[in-house]
Amino acid sequence: MDLNDLYRDVIVDHNKSPRNFGDLTDADHSAQGFNPLCGDELTVYLNIKDDQITDVRFKGQGCAISIASASLMTEKLKGLSVEDTRQLFGKVHSMLTADAPDIPVDEMGKLAALQGVRAYPSRVKCASLCWHTVIAALDKRATPVSTE
Amino acid sequence: MDLNDLYRDVIVDHNKSPRNFGDLTDADHSAQGFNPLCGDELTVYLNIKDDQITDVRFKGQGCAISIASASLMTEKLKGLSVEDTRQLFGKVHSMLTADAPDIPVDEMGKLAALQGVRAYPSRVKCASLCWHTVIAALDKRATPVSTE
Amino acid sequence: MSSTATEIAASEHSEAPDFGRLRADFPTLNQRVNGHPLCYLDNAATTQKPESVISAVANYYRKNNANVHRGVHTLSERATADYEGAREKLRQFIGAESTREIVFTRGTTEAINLVAQAYLRPLVSSGDEVLITGLEHHSNIVPWQMVCEQTGASLKVAALDENGEVRLDEFHRLLSDKTRFVAVSHVSNALGTVNPVGEMIEAAKTRGVPILLDGAQALPHMHVDVRDLDCDFYALSSHKMFGPTGIGALYGKASLLEAMPPYQGGGDMISMVSFEETRYNDLPYKFEAGTPNIAGAIGLGAAIDYLNAIGMTQILNHEKAMVAAALDGLSTIPGLRLIGRPRERAGAISFVIDGIHPHDIGTIVDADGVAIRTGHHCAMPVMQHFGLPATARASFAFYNNEADIERLLRALEHCRNVFA
Amino acid sequence: MSSTATEIAASEHSEAPDFGRLRADFPTLNQRVNGHPLCYLDNAATTQKPESVISAVANYYRKNNANVHRGVHTLSERATADYEGAREKLRQFIGAESTREIVFTRGTTEAINLVAQAYLRPLVSSGDEVLITGLEHHSNIVPWQMVCEQTGASLKVAALDENGEVRLDEFHRLLSDKTRFVAVSHVSNALGTVNPVGEMIEAAKTRGVPILLDGAQALPHMHVDVRDLDCDFYALSSHKMFGPTGIGALYGKASLLEAMPPYQGGGDMISMVSFEETRYNDLPYKFEAGTPNIAGAIGLGAAIDYLNAIGMTQILNHEKAMVAAALDGLSTIPGLRLIGRPRERAGAISFVIDGIHPHDIGTIVDADGVAIRTGHHCAMPVMQHFGLPATARASFAFYNNEADIERLLRALEHCRNVFA
Ligand SMILES: Cc1ncc(COP(=O)(O)O)c(C=O)c1O
Ligand SMILES: Cc1ncc(COP(=O)(O)O)c(C=O)c1O
Secondary structure (H helix, E strand, O other), X not given: OOHHHHOOHHHHHHHHOOOOEOOOXXXXXXXXXXXXXXXXXXXXXXXXXXXXEXXXXXXXXXXXXXXXXXXXXXXXXXXOEHHHHHXXXXXXXXXXXXXXXXXXXXXXXXXXXXXXXXHOHHHHHHHHHHHHHHHHHHOOOOOOEEOO | OOHHHHOOHHHHHHHHOOOOEOOOOOOOEEEEEEEOOOOEEEEEEEEXXXXXXXXXXXXXXXXXXXXXXXXHHHHHHOOOEHHHHHHHHHHHHHHHHOOOOOOOHHHHHHHHHHHHHHHOHHHHHHHHHHHHXXXXXXXXXXXXXXXX | OHHHHHHHHHHHOXXXXXXXXXXXXXXXXXXXXXXXXXXXXXXXXXXXXXXXXXXXXHHHHHHHOOOOOOOOOHHXXXXXXXXXXXXXXXXXXXXXXXXXXXEEEOOHHHHHHHHHHHHHOOOOOOXXXXXXXXXXXXXXXXXXXXXXXXXXXXXXXXXXXOOOOEOHHHHHHHOOOOEEEEEEEOEOOOOOEEOOHHHHHHHHHHOOOOEEEEOOOOOOOOOOOHHHHOOOEXXXXXXXXXXXXXXXXXXXXXXXXHHOOOOOOOXXXXXXXXXXXXXXXXXXXXHOOOOOOHHHHHHHHHHHHHHHHHOHHHHHHHHHHHHHHHHHHHOOOOOEEEEOOOOOEOOEEEEEEOOEOHHHHHHHHHHOOEEOEEXXXXXXXXXXXXOOOOEEEEEOOOOOOHHHHHHHHHHHHHHHHHOO | OHHHHHHHHHHHOOOOOOHHHHHHHOHHHOOEEOOEEXXXXXXXXXXXXXXXXXXXXXXXXXXXXXXXXXXXXXXXXXXXXXXXXXXXXXXXXXXXXXXXXXXXXXXXXXXXXXXXXXXXXXXXXXXXXXXXXXXXOHHHOHHXXXXXXXXXXXXXXXXXXXXXXXXXXXXXXXXXXXXXXXXXXXXXXXOOEEOOHHHHHHHHHHOOOOEEEEOOOOOXXXXXXXXXXXXXXXXXXXXXXXXXXXXXXXXXXXXXXXXXXXXXXXOOOEEEEOOOOEEEOOOOXXXXXXXXXXXXXXXXXXXXXXXXXXXXXXXXXXXXXXXXXXXXXXOOOOXXXXXXXXXXXXXXXXXXXXXXXXXXXXXXXXXXXXEOEEEOOOOHHHHHHOOOOOEEEEEOOOOOOHHHHHHHHHHHHHHHHHOO
């Protein structure tokens, strides 16, 4: 278990300067997620056109892992189809939790920075909160997602 | 711990042929006692004249220790004053429970047959049930005595 | 881990395990009591623990002791993994679909109270009925009496026959449009009767009435599968199945548990608390308020591993033979009368001896190192049914053997001599 | 036994015990975590157990395991004597008048739920009020919220000031003619604040309102005497005072407990059951339905023996010095802000560090072998009061020492480096 594997430079950087952070006032999809255990709270906003994510932003507060994960996610989602987003969620989930992930980590691009989370079971929820929240937004679920 | 010390001949005999067993239809004092743990149930009847116990009988069902104890008790009480009965209760209680009883056991007469009970904590309630019940009768208590 | 144990079990099941050698796994059994080797026949009250259970508990305290669920530090993660691992073992052991359906409680009694208060109490009122049987332990009577008192509902009781079996005609008759809940024991602790729970569950289902099984006395003796049974709730105690005291569980179908309000309030059972509003946590945590008996759950997990390694079918067969031999032996004691002669029996045999009160039997056989239970066995209505204040009860576990039966019979002869 | 421990304690109290050596009594502390010797500073979540507690539990399972209260055989008598012996030890430890006033529960949470449901629920209705404080653990909030929801009563909360102390003016203002019950923590688990419970109890008494103290965080750190305090109920958890999990107790004044209906129904809490009528057992058994956590109670007794042998006054003094040193040390960490600055503090210190989320602090210090807790500490309203989602909390027990403080400070420096 190496701490540097969890707090990689990419993570520390995205935590300090989260990308796509803030409101998306004209969002046509949005959802709230929270992790009551650590007090993490995220809102994810989406604009979708012709089944394609045209814009995505998030805001909220949380630990470095959850903020960085959300930031990395927003970078990745822009331009993706709804279907591809759902599939990517599955792959990220597998990378975060499975001993032998479904897909080679090096196909995950920048998201691979999160692979260190797997060694820290109590931190998996932090990394996956934003993803659960995006899926809730796609599903137009009204009640906030909770990961406890 | 010697079993013969508990089931002395006197005890076995008084269990088999309890003395003063049965109703006392004109009793002026009576009380019920029960030990729910083993299902022992006793009723003690008293006639008292000028502060003196003129007659005493009991009925009910129970283990050898509780029946023999009640039988031995009735033999002892006839003719005793109310005050002496209460004092005797204290002595019996001490004999049944105290490591160093208040009074020499040989002053207890036939009741000394019960001294073996002390080595069997779960049986103390059996031997003392009749005594608790007599005191309840003297106190004219309406609710049955329970030793659990 | 539990899967390993199951694998071992599966591979070993071809030949019967050496039950004689298993006895050595139980430190308590290896002692002298009143000058005699202990002959423990009070298994229906509580069972002895194998060394693996004792050391699972000690090991948790020595290496991994921490509070669960709320910590990010290593010990807390280990404790959480072990505690939740035990839940998974129990889920597998009783065949539940999901760990969401396994709520840890102090034992059977608390599990039944949980259902009585959180499920039934909000649902019933005057005119409604709860159906139980004449065979129940106080823990499956009083919680329903309390709900009835609180709500005005009434308690119906399917009576016993002279063999100590529930009269099924009565059971069917009493199961009516007014019945809102059925609660029956899987196996009776007082008489050893195995109830025809399949038929009872089906009858309840047919009428759409939820049914709880009190499984305290079933799990130590037989394979139980809650999905096969298709009961709605199943209650159990760890200490009766070779695990630690202070832990047990309620199995409940997720759909029922989800609809229920919580039972106790506190830490862990909420997901969000403010003074204005409190949101409850997901299953099963909604029903586990406060710090749980972490060591107890881990010990229960170890007990399940142990049982899996033997195999419940092997245990059932071994015990059937043993109980039959004990019944044969007891029938040779003059003046001894069996109380309850059920067609199907597990674990316990109740009896009385003419002219000797059960309490005296208990004390005398104890002097010979034989531990049995005497009294009402927390089943006073069963005693009342047979018109007895008490019985003597010998109850068996898989580690008992023919020598134990022999010891019991000799000690009973001793009783007869004392009162000869 | 406990009297022996008390004697030893009394004779040894003249000189301070060697706290450095006591540490060796705790096997958990003697291990490496992530390559470093364990530095355990999560004592408010649960405390570690001395070897004497671990072996008291194992010893019960190895030698005396039997069910209590209902048996005449030797093992059952031993188990009963040990279980009731533990009750007597606890009675002495907290200064209760009689063992009738000591009800064993799973822990603080269950003790509070018992009072909420069996005492308060039958007494209150719309218009009545329950008074708590802004400092409470969820276990001393949610049970009262549930009663309020069930009955229509309302929950009043005495707010905190900026130091994390209860505003006494608010407390007195909210204690009104409508107040039917007061429940306050003796010591806060989130901030370490010691409440002025003397003044609070007196205020409640003056108005004739019964008061419960949540003592979960007080007993590990200070001498508690319920008769001196003159509170009506006192709730505690064994696992927070060096004893086993799954056991705790409710102290209640006999007169109040006697008047209360039972909480759970089942074995042991009744004296007579028939289907028509059930008579409840005497105190404290009326509130102990089902087989209790026998091993847990015996382990708690051993923990009390252990504490008595050290002496709670010695512990208090030792910890005061340690906590003061920790506060000094923490004040040297740049960007660290203490949350809560109570005048009187026991056990816990909460803090945040600019720009680093507590959750990250927890993970990073754990990599250095330092176990602290991060999150809301089951006290979300306290977090809301300070406008924080979470804090980091280091909490101490008598076995902690200066090296632990040093380790914590260095680990916090490490955190700052990771995010530098
Ligand atoms: C102040 C306080 N009250 C109540 C509790 C609940 O105790 P338990 O979880 O042992 O029931 C705790 C501990 O979590 C606590 O710190
Ligand atoms: C049939 C049955 N039901 C319920 C119980 C209660 O179990 P516990 O005391 O472990 O809660 C028992 C055991 O005493 C039992 O034998």
